[in-house]
Amino acid sequence: MHSVFFLSSILATAAAASPPAELFSPIVPQKVLATFKALPNPIKYPQYTTTGGIWQYFSPNTWTSGFFPVTGYALNTRKSLCGATSANNLGIADWLALGRAASNGLIPLEISNGVGHDVGFLSFPFVEELVVNPNNQTAKTAVNAFAKLLAGRFNPVVGATRSWGDNPDVDFQVIIDNMMNLEVLFHSSALTGNKTLENIAIAHADTTIKNHIRADGSTWHVVEYNATSGAVIRKRTAQGFSDSSTWSRGQAWGIYGFANMYRFTGNMNYLVTARRLAKYFLDNLPSDGIVPWDYNAPLIPAPRPADSSAATIAATGLLMLSKYETTSAASKTYSDAAINLLNSITKLSWNRPGWQSILSNGTVNKPANNQLTGTAYGDYYFIKAGNDLISQNLATCL
Ligand SMILES: *[C@@H]1O[C@H](CO)[C@@H](O)[C@H](O)[C@H]1NC(C)=O
Ligand SMILES: *[C@@H]1O[C@H](CO)[C@@H](O)[C@H](O)[C@H]1NC(C)=O
Ligand SMILES: *[C@@H]1O[C@H](CO)[C@@H](O)[C@H](O)[C@H]1NC(C)=O
Ligand SMILES: *[C@@H]1O[C@H](CO)[C@@H](O)[C@H](O)[C@H]1NC(C)=O
Numbered sequence: 001m002h003s004v005f006f007l008s009s010i011l012a013t014a015a016a017a018s019p020p021a022e023l024f025s026p027i028v029p030q031k032v033l034a035t036f037k038a039l040p041n042p043i044k045y046p047q048y049t050t051t052g053g054i055w056q057y058f059s060p061n062t063w064t065s066g067f068f069p070v071t072g073y074a075l076n077t078r079k080s081l082c083g084a085t086s087a088n089n090l091g092i093a094d095w096l097a098l099g100r101a102a103s104n105g106l107i108p109l110e111i112s113n114g115v116g117h118d119v120g121f122l123s124f125p126f127v128e129e130l131v132v133n134p135n136n137q138t139a140k141t142a143v144n145a146f147a148k149l150l151a152g153r154f155n156p157v158v159g160a161t162r163s164w165g166d167n168p169d170v171d172f173q174v175i176i177d178n179m180m181n182l183e184v185l186f187h188s189s190a191l192t193g194n195k196t197l198e199n200i201a202i203a204h205a206d207t208t209i210k211n212h213i214r215a216d217g218s219t220w221h222v223v224e225y226n227a228t229s230g231a232v233i234r235k236r237t238a239q240g241f242s243d244s245s246t247w248s249r250g251q252a253w254g255i256y257g258f259a260n261m262y263r264f265t266g267n268m269n270y271l272v273t274a275r276r277l278a279k280y281f282l283d284n285l286p287s288d289g290i291v292p293w294d295y296n297a298p299l300i301p302a303p304r305p306a307d308s309s310a311a312t313i314a315a316t317g318l319l320m321l322s323k324y325e326t327t328s329a330a331s332k333t334y335s336d337a338a339i340n341l342l343n344s345i346t347k348l349s350w351n352r353p354g355w356q357s358i359l360s361n362g363t364v365n366k367p368a369n370n371q372l373t374g375t376a377y378g379d380y381y382f383i384k385a386g387n388d389l390i391s392q393n394l395a396t397c398l
Contacts, residue, residue, distance in 0.1 A: 019339050020346040023386035024082075024398040026089035027351055031358055032071055032383075036098045043105035045069075046356075048364045049374035053355025060105045063118035066125055067376040069106065072099025073128035074383045081390045082397030096132060099125060107138070110145035117153060117163045119146035120181025127187055140191055147188030147197055150181055154200045157230040159207040161200065164222075172227040175238065176212050176219045176250040179205065179257025186264040198264070205261045209273055211235070212254075217280035218246040218295070219254050239365050245296035248310035249363075251281050252291075256317030262324055274321055281314055282337050289344035293363035293371065305371040307363040309378030311345035314338075316381050319388040335394050342385055358382055 022028075035046055035055060044057035045065040058064065076095035084091030103125040109115070115122065123146040129139035153161040155172060163178045165171030182201040189197040211223045211232055220235040220243075240247030258274035261267070284295050291311040292304050315338040322334035349361035357374020359382055364370040389395035 019386075019389050019395045020343050020350075021398075022346045022350050023342065023382065023389065023395065024088060025351075026087065026398075028358055028383060028386075029075055029089040029092055031351075031356065032075060032379075033093045033098075035068065035356060036072065036093070036102065039068075039102065043102065045102075045105070046376045048362060048370070048376070049355065049357050049360075051372045053352055053357060053360060053374060055356045055374070060109060061113050061115065063115045063121055064376055065106055065109075065115075066103075066122045067380045069099050069102035069125040070128055071376070071380045071383060072096070072102060073125055073132070074380065074387060075099075076132070077128075077387050078383070078390075081387060085398070088398045100129065103129065107142060110142055110149075113149075117150060117161055117175075117178050117181050119149045120184040122146055123184040123187070127184070130187070143184060144188045144191060147184045150184060151197055151200050154204070155225075155227055155230075156203075158225045158227060159203045159230065160225070161204050169227050172225040174204075174208070174212070174223050174225065176208070176221055176257075177253045179208060179261075180253050182257065183260055183264070201261070202265065202267075205258070205270060208254075209269070213273070213276065217276035218284075219251050219277065221247045221250045239367060241294040241297040241366070245294050246280070246284075247294050248281070248291050248307050249293075249313065251277060251295070252310040252314035252317060255281060255314055256320065259317050259320040259324065263320065271321075271324060274317065278314075278318060278321060278334065278337070289340055290348055291341065291345065293366050297366070305363050305366065306345070306348060306361045307378075308345045308349045308359040308361045309363075309375045309381065311341045312359070312378050312381035312385055315341045315385045316388055319385065319392060319394075322394075323388075323392055335392070338385065339389075339394070342382075 040057055044059055045068050046055035047058045047064040049055050072095045079090040106122050109122055123143050126139040126142040129136050150161055158172055160174045162168055162172050163175040164173040182204055185197040185201040212219050221237040221240050223232055224234040226233055236243040255274055255277045258270045261270035290306045293307040297304050318334045318338035322331045325331040349359045352360045358379045360374055362373045362375035362378045364373055
């Protein structure tokens with residue numbers, strides 16, 4: 001008995017410190033390839049699954065359309081980091097070719113689309129293409145076009161790009177998610193030399209710091225502005241539990257978004273802000289470490305739905321923080337926290353029998369009763385987290 005107890009406590013300790021092996025499982029490439037093979041023609045993209053784990057496909061003109069193509073690029077990156085072995089399944093496809101082919105369906109959106117500020121998300125596969133091939137003109141054109149569309153949503157009186165609102169003169173709403181779309185402005189600025197683009201990103205981030213973050217480091221989902229005066233009219237939620245609650249995916253986008261602002265600017269204020277958001281996210285986790293869909297959502301009826309995507313997005317944001325922290329103690333705090341999040345969510349939601357997505361337990365939109373799903377973005381950030389852990393020497397390839 002004693003030795004069994006001893007062994008299980010060692011395993012419990014080890015589990016907290018090391019990333020889940022599932023991150024590098026051969027099931028990951030296998031599932032992604034199956035989804036690539038099942039893409040409809042003309043192309044539509046998986047966004048979330050049914051509660052039975054079957055992918056639902058959406059027209060390219062959807063905010064999530066970039067996530068599956070960029071998943072192909074992420075497995076191409078994994079293959080360059082790890083090499084292909086029979087154990088890791090990374091050799092079963094030409095991930096770059098698959099990612100490229102799937103990206104082509106996004107190109108018509110450069111001319112016209114209905115995704116608003118989410119053009120930043122659409123740019124992700126093209127940004128990755130430029131890492132592989134910095135001279136790819138198709139990818140440069142896409143990055144510049146999406147950046148221009150986002151810049152066109154900037155209102156200098158508000159100091160932000162508009163996320164939502166039909167009439168920009170009277171209806172100017174900014175959501176915390178918009179922090180994720182700023183990256184495309186930096187890439188286009190670097191490609192074109194147009195500094196206005198990065199100044200727009202900086203203004204948006206600064207306005208978000210001023211109005212979206214509560215004193216305890218939690219965030220509002222939506223801030224409504226008066227487009228004429230720039231005054232804040234209202235702070236509220238759209239996808240969260242209440243106007244005063246903290247929607248966990250929004251908080252996760254914020255951690256990643258501000259760490260990313262630091263990456264592009266070196267401005268300490270963004271690092272400090274990312275730390276504040278991370279502190280709220282980690283300090284308020286329940287004891288099982290599973291990220292709830294909203295931090296203030298009631299526990300009853302149990303189980304309160306989790307959001308696996310908030311967990312994997314936050315994990316990549318924390319890994320970025322870990323990379324930029326200058327003391328090894330701070331760096332380890334964030335990488336351990338990221339690893340703990342990944343362990344908890346993997347234990348809950350990994351590879352449910354019959355599911356096409358890698359993870360389950362995603363909450364797409366709880367007020368719209370869309371939960372207990374897989375999500376294309378949750379799976380993408382799960383794979384990205386694995387890549388980041390390897391790149392940062394926090395995990396080894398299978
Ligand atoms: C350039 O990128 C696009 C998608 O971003 C891809 O379809 C195309 O194959 C790439 N071209 C080359 C020559 O690599
Ligand atoms: C730089 O980008 C901004 C925002 O898209 C645009 O208004 C401006 O004309 C651009 N400047 C140049 C020199 O192209
Ligand atoms: C917005 O601000 C303008 C100028 O201060 C004011 O005239 C207008 O009534 C405000 N609109 C709303 C909806 O608060
Ligand atoms: C996780 O997903 C399973 C399958 O959909 C569900 O039965 C379970 O209640 C979920 N747990 C949480 C905490 O969301």
